Amino acid sequence: MKKIVKILGIIVGCIVLAAVGFCTYVALTGIPSYDPPAAPHLTVQKTPARIKRGEAIAHILCIQCHAAHDNRLTGKAMHELPELFGTLYSPNITQDKKAGIGNWTDGDLKYYLRTGVRPDGTFAPIMPKFPLMADDDVESIIAWLRSDRFEVQASQQEAPVSEYSFVTKFLAHTMMGAKPYEPTFQTIPDSTDEVAFGRYMANGLADCYSCHSADFTKQSREHPEQSAGFYGGGNEMKGEGGKTIFSANLTFDEQTGIGKKYTKAQFIKAVKGAVRPDGSILRAPMGPHPTLTDYEVGAIYEYLKTIPKIHNDVARKNADAQLAAK
Ligand code: HEC
Ligand code: HEC
Structure with missing residues (x-):
């Protein structure tokens, strides 16, 4: 009996040690980052139809989180998310080469929208990822980001840097970490179904x-x-x-x-x-x-x-x- 208690004690001790070790590791490393990804080679056709579709999607998905008061995508404080995740700001995603994403390639954007991994390998823990979005729709969003629409025109204004909570760091190392990029082509289901x-x-x-x-x-x-x-x-x-x-x-x-x-x-x-x-x-x-x-x-x-x-x-x-x- 005593032996069982001792063994159990050792097991529990090891689990506690491993948990403490892992938490210390999470606290010290912060948000994980990865090797710079091999983004797909891609040139999105910026046709009027594409831009219009991208705009329709962006107006329900991207604007609410990235638009500042002047309606440009210069980033803002994310008050709607629970404080549990930290003090959060969305970044500038206008066409500015320094403050925004003007230097990203179309492939970088596609890789990022699917996985949350930026061209330099750093990871976005908060922004939703879109692994199930059809390729056509992802590319329409990219066409819109590159378009002459008012919201995406270059602005040098920068939003403050987010402070991520321990919970966010922990989730980014576990359940909410980056998933592999799936190069398989996904289509929009037939609208008759x-x-x-x-x-x-x-x-x-x-x-x-x-x-x-x-x-x-x-x-x-x-x-x-x-x-x-x-x-x-x-x-x-x-x-x-x-x-x-x-x-x-x-x-x-x-x-x-x-x-x-x-x-x-x-x-x-x-x-x-x-x-x-x-x-x-x-x-x-x-x-x-x-x-x-x-x-x-x-x-x-x-x-x-x-x-x-x-x-x-x-x-x-x-x-x-x-x-x-x-
Ligand atoms: C950013 C978070 C968010 C997203 C995204 C969102 N909703 Fe909601 N939705 C809410 C909240 C919060 C409420 C409750 C509003 C209230 O109580 O006034 C709500 C309420 C609703 C209601 C009213 C239900 C009722 O009982 O009266 C409907 C319908 C609805 N949402 C449909 C949708 C659909 C469809 C989508 C996707 C196209 C969607 N929502 C996306 C947050 C969201
Ligand atoms: C729920 C809020 C939210 C939504 C919706 C959202 N974003 Fe974001 N986005 C963020 C936050 C917050 C970041 C900063 C990284 C993080 O903390 O995850 C970010 C980062 C980015 C970045 C990286 C920019 C950089 O310089 O690091 C790009 C590009 C981007 N978003 C584009 C988009 C596009 C395009 C859409 C619409 C399809 C979109 N986002 C929808 C919140 C959001």
């Missing part, structure tokens, strides 16, 4: 699941369906004026989800205009998505019908948070 197309729009492109699942730290970018509380909402974030807000449950659960709350037409209106059927406004960071088409949002609705229902009363949580803030 509404559910498959909606799944792509929601998970591969518009990133609806990351806010609408339970927890930013328990998600899989490669397999969104494995994310904790997939579309069950309740993910805590900061809204207007730094107030706590929980994302809505988008599963079709009758009581707590959108099953009974929204018809398809109402859902389309709500997502595009950020207004509920009763006229109430959807609060930040749920922004309006006016550049998505009715068909695209309708397909997301059809897809959401097919995922497992989760019973999670987020309206209640939000009401409680509002009371607590008073």
Whole structure:
């Protein structure tokens, strides 16, 4: 008996030592960086159609995090993310060669958007990665970043440097670290298969699941369906004026989800205009998505019908948070 206790003690001791060692390593090394990546050779065609598509995507994905008050992508403080991640700023991604990304190649940008690894091998722990976005759509974003649109014109203004918390460093060394670049070509699903197309729009492109699942730290970018509380909402974030807000449950659960709350037409209106059927406004960071088409949002609705229902009363949580803030 004594022997077993001793062996157990040694095992526990080793685990504790290893954990302490790993945490010290994380604290000392900070955000991991990698060998400079072998970015693909690529010249994106900057056709008007490409730029227009890229603009539509950027207006639901990139602008909300990178646009400063003047609407240029010079970077800003990321108040909407939980403080748990640190004091965060998005960088300048205008065409300026020094302050922005004017020196990056099209291939650098594609590699980065898929993996979060910059041309110099440093890693972006916070910005979402898009491993499931179709090649055409990634390249459309790149065409837009290179275009003559106002938002991306060179600006020398630089945002302050982020201070990442231990949690972010830890996650960047573990679950949220860089995944390999997959050179395989990915296409946009055929739009006649509404559910498959909606799944792509929601998970591969518009990133609806990351806010609408339970927890930013328990998600899989490669397999969104494995994310904790997939579309069950309740993910805590900061809204207007730094107030706590929980994302809505988008599963079709009758009581707590959108099953009974929204018809398809109402859902389309709500997502595009950020207004509920009763006229109430959807609060930040749920922004309006006016550049998505009715068909695209309708397909997301059809897809959401097919995922497992989760019973999670987020309206209640939000009401409680509002009371607590008073
Ligand atoms: C949730 C907020 C968020 C969204 C959405 C977002 N970004 Fe970022 N982006 C960041 C942050 C924060 C960084 C800094 C690195 C980090 O901390 O992860 C960053 C870094 C970058 C960089 C690296 C720039 C550098 O100099 O290091 C590029 C390029 C970039 N973003 C482009 C985009 C594009 C294009 C989109 C739209 C497809 C986009 N971002 C969407 C927050 C975001
Ligand atoms: C940046 C985080 C974020 C992203 C990305 C996001 N949402 Fe939301 N969404 C929220 C939050 C927070 C709320 C709750 C707003 C409120 O309570 O006023 C919300 C509310 C909603 C609602 C209202 C539900 C209800 O119960 O009334 C719908 C519908 C919705 N989102 C759909 C979507 C779709 C579709 C996408 C992708 C195109 C998406 N959201 C992307 C954060 C987000």
